[in-house]
Amino acid sequence: GDSVTQMEGPVTLSEEAFLTINCTYTATGYPSLFWYVQYPGEGLQLLLKATKADDKGSNKGFEATYRKETTSFHLEKGSVQVSDSAVYFCALEGTYKYIFGTGTRLKVLA
Amino acid sequence: DTGVSQDPRHKITKRGQNVTFRCDPISEHNRLYWYRQTLGQGPEFLTYFQNEAQLEKSRLLSDRFSAERPKGSFSTLEIQRTEQGDSAMYLCASSPTGGPPGSGNTIYFGEGSWLTVV
Numbered sequence: 001g002d003s004v005t006q007m008e009g010p011v012t013l014s015e016e017a018f019l020t021i022n023c024t025y026t027a028t029g030y031p032s033l034f035w036y037v038q039y040p041g042e043g044l045q046l047l048l049k050a051t052k053a054d055d056k057g058s059n060k061g062f063e064a065t066y067r068k069e070t071t072s073f074h075l076e077k078g079s080v081q082v083s084d085s086a087v088y089f090c091a092l093e094g095t096y097k098y099i100f101g102t103g104t105r106l107k108v109l110a
Numbered sequence: 111d112t113g114v115s116q117d118p119r120h121k122i123t124k125r126g127q128n129v130t131f132r133c134d135p136i137s138e139h140n141r142l143y144w145y146r147q148t149l150g151q152g153p154e155f156l157t158y159f160q161n162e163a164q165l166e167k168s169r170l171l172s173d174r175f176s177a178e179r180p181k182g183s184f185s186t187l188e189i190q191r192t193e194q195g196d197s198a199m200y201l202c203a204s205s206p207t208g209g210p211p212g213s214g215n216t217i218y219f220g221e222g223s224w225l226t227v228v
Contacts, residue, residue: 004152032213032214032215034216036219041221042221043114043201043219043220043221043222044153044201044203044219045219046216046217046218049214049216050214051213051214089152089153091152093213093214093215095166096158096165096166097143097155097158097166097168098143098153098155098203098217099155100152100153100154101152102150102151102152103150103151103152
């Protein structure tokens with residue numbers, strides 16, 4: 001069945017460092033792909049999405065490109081801030097469900 | 111525009127008791143999802159409604175779990191004879207009528223209902 005695999009965390013970075021969080025997927029066909037973010041005590045919020053191969057989703061300085069060849073959707077940010085500390089989830093849209101990875105915790109130190 | 115609302119936010123119950131969670135989706139969202147999330151894990155799909163019809167149900171959803179969406183608006187998730195393994199956060203999400211499933215529809219999550227079974 002469909003699945004999403006994320007790099008394990010936690011990831012600890014200094015402020016202004018470059019961020020990459022890896023995500024790969026297994027699916028039949030070419031599903032839409034998402035990154036969601038979860039702050040402590042809150043539900044998940046959409047960060048960005050891409051609906052077809054080579055699409056780039058972007059929001060708040062974060063970017064991710066839908067790579068069909070490598071079945072990947074890695075999340076990047078050029079300069080992280082303390083306020084980016086959260087848990088990040090990669091997800092794919094199936095027929096009647098969304099399938100999430102296990103999440104990657106990011107901690108940014110001032 | 112209010113977001114997805116869940117109630118209660120926290121529930122502590124004794125093993126063997128029944129609990130019910132309510133979800134009010136964003137107005138006019140006809141698609142509604144329930145997920146379960148445990149510490150350090152991603153959300154696990156439980157069930158999906160399109161209007162009042164329950165179209166998908168996970169094998170994770172044992173016979174002790176039941177969900178309803180009687181008028182296609184709010185939804186309830188009931189857990190009967192709770193067990194300690196049911197302790198988790200139960201998330202509700204909704205999405206508007208958009209493209210067909212798989213076409214990039216965004217789902218919007220509530221803040222979740224924490225369940226602790228003691």
